[in-house]
Amino acid sequence: MTVTRFAPSPNGPLHLGHAFSAIVAHDLAQARGGRFVLRIEDIDGARSRAELADEFRADLEWLGLEWTEVAPQSARLARYAAAAERLRDMGLLYPCRCTRADIARAATADGSDGPVYPGTCRGAAIPPDEPVAWRLDVAEALRRTGPLSWTDERAGEQLARPDLAGDVVLVRKDADTPASYHLAATLDDAADGVTLVTRGMDLFAASHVHRLLQQLLGLPVPAWHHHPLLLDADGKKLAKRRGSPSLADRRRGGEDGPALAKALRERRLPAGITPGEALDGAA
Numbered sequence: 001m002t003v004t005r006f007a008p009s010p011n012g013p014l015h016l017g018h019a020f021s022a023i024v025a026h027d028l029a030q031a032r033g034g035r036f037v038l039r040i041e042d043i044d045g046a047r048s049r050a051e052l053a054d055e056f057r058a059d060l061e062w063l064g065l066e067w068t069e070v071a072p073q074s075a076r077l078a079r080y081a082a083a084a085e086r087l088r089d090m091g092l093l094y095p096c097r098c099t100r101a102d103i104a105r106a107a108t109a110d111g112s113d114g115p116v117y118p119g120t121c122r123g124a125a126i127p128p129d130e131p132v133a134w135r136l137d138v139a140e141a142l143r144r145t146g147p148l149s150w151t152d153e154r155a156g157e158q159l160a161r162p163d164l165a166g167d168v169v170l171v172r173k174d175a176d177t178p179a180s181y182h183l184a185a186t187l188d189d190a191a192d193g194v195t196l197v198t199r200g201m202d203l204f205a206a207s208h209v210h211r212l213l214q215q216l217l218g219l220p221v222p223a224w225h226h227h228p229l230l231l232d233a234d235g236k237k238l239a240k241r242r243g244s245p246s247l248a249d250r251r252r253g254g255e256d257g258p259a260l261a262k263a264l265r266e267r268r269l270p271a272g273i274t275p276g277e278a279l280d281g282a283a
């Protein structure tokens, strides 16, 4: 059975781009007689606001979507810690004490997520009481797994290139946010039985890393569907701070939610919104 998911973080309101993402995931599941799952990714401790999750549910309901909600990330911390421990035991994690500024100074390459970590702390001795992040030794991990591939429904089969992202952080330095997106989302998708990981093209590069983690941790390998992003008139991702109204604003303003959902399904975008690339027909 096809299981897709929508996994927003409650650190800001949802906007049109989220609505599009949720509708794509919902409709892909529905078209295949599958299940659409909502997962609240609420472990960004400092920025997470619990009341926003209720707004998210109201937004999805307003759009006319139906979903099954699974446990939020904050209820899964033990699972993240256990997986990190396993990778550490395999000798695949190393501690890193670099700051963002250290990395920006030392980096020689840019990835999709900013400067690529150049491996400064790999093999370095770090005092035991110093706060550290734990990074994946990607070259060593890939040496053990051998070449990996994964499939995006739109882009086709991909040779996994987690090396392009460098040695990503799996366990954050900040105790408030213990697991990184890479570790948490990969474990969650497996635990939730997600068979089709549906999300925006901005996370395409992350899937290379997730494929590697699945192999290392013996998790099932889903298919992916990365959809085009909706952009504002300046070609930037939609965000409330750049004047794009939130779904909650639209809902409270009396806009017709199902009509908005229908327009997005038919790829009729409101004025000032452009797709980052040609949109496929409705799913």
Ligand SMILES: [Zn+2]
Residues within 6 Å of the ligand: 095, 096, 097, 098, 119, 120, 121, 122
């Ligand atoms: Zn470091």
